[in-house]
Amino acid sequence: GAVVSQHPSWVICKSGTSVKIECRSLDFQATTMFWYRQFPKQSLMLMATSNEGSKATYEQGVEKDKFLINHASLTLSTLTVTSAHPEDSSFYICSANRGRNQPQHFGDGTRLSIL
Amino acid sequence: DAKTTQPPSMDCAEGRAANLPCNHSTISGNEYVYWYRQIHSQGPQYIIHGLKNNETNEMASLIITEDRKSSTLILPHATLRDTAVYYCIVRGGGADGLTFGKGTHLIIQP
Numbered sequence: 001g002a003v004v005s006q007h008p009s010w011v012i013c014k015s016g017t018s019v020k021i022e023c024r025s026l027d028f029q030a031t032t033m034f035w036y037r038q039f040p041k042q043s044l045m046l047m048a049t050s051n052e053g054s055k056a057t058y059e060q061g062v063e064k065d066k067f068l069i070n071h072a073s074l075t076l077s078t079l080t081v082t083s084a085h086p087e088d089s090s091f092y093i094c095s096a097n098r099g100r101n102q103p104q105h106f107g108d109g110t111r112l113s114i115l
Numbered sequence: 116d117a118k119t120t121q122p123p124s125m126d127c128a129e130g131r132a133a134n135l136p137c138n139h140s141t142i143s144g145n146e147y148v149y150w151y152r153q154i155h156s157q158g159p160q161y162i163i164h165g166l167k168n169n170e171t172n173e174m175a176s177l178i179i180t181e182d183r184k185s186s187t188l189i190l191p192h193a194t195l196r197d198t199a200v201y202y203c204i205v206r207g208g209g210a211d212g213l214t215f216g217k218g219t220h221l222i223i224q225p
Contacts, residue, residue, distance in 0.1 A: 006158070034212040043202075044159065046212035059212075093158045097210070103149060104213060106158035 006107025137203030
């Protein structure tokens with residue numbers, strides 16, 4: 001069964017709206033979670049590393065003020081896309097791993113469409 | 116993390132074994148080989164991983180060459196539901212995000 005749950009699975013909203021996406025590890029504690037973005041016909045790109053109890057680490061070119069990450073507990077990380085615009089429309093996916101040398105498990109993704 | 120090279124696409128007949136190759140000639144001693152697949156519009160699914168020994172689980176087998184510069188993922192009896200993009204990823208034991216290449220689009224033909 002799924003070990004990482006992501007919600008919502010689909011969001012359609014107007015330009016300028018902020019959207020929050022949740023990622024939960026279901027049966028393990030994850031001090032680190034990861035957020036990826038995938039545009040059509042492209043591969044997944046790592047956006048940021050979410051660290052429980054501390055600031056997230058963002059990949060080069062990802063705006064930290066636009067993509068707010070909060071990792072408030074060992075089982076929950078949230079990604080908020082602030083003032084979303086059509087170019088932010090994408091497939092957002094989170095992941096977590098149980099520990100060192102363990103595989104990452106991915107959520108089912110959130111399809112974000114900004115009109 | 117070491118870079119990997121995979122063929123962009125492969126076809127396989129349903130019921131036959133699907134053998135997906137991956138080259139990782141710059142792999143270092145502490146890096147594992149991971150395989151994931153992504154079915155359209157879903158998050159990636161973990162398949163298998165290994166360090167240097169061959170591995171087998173309920174989904175697949177992983178064959179790693181002795182010099183560790185390449186590996187092969189084997190789906191023993193492919194079904195239509197195995198049609199997906201398969202990613203071979205090499206990473207160390209740290210808590211870093213994954214670097215996805217373009218993967219191999221495996222198409223299972225009926």
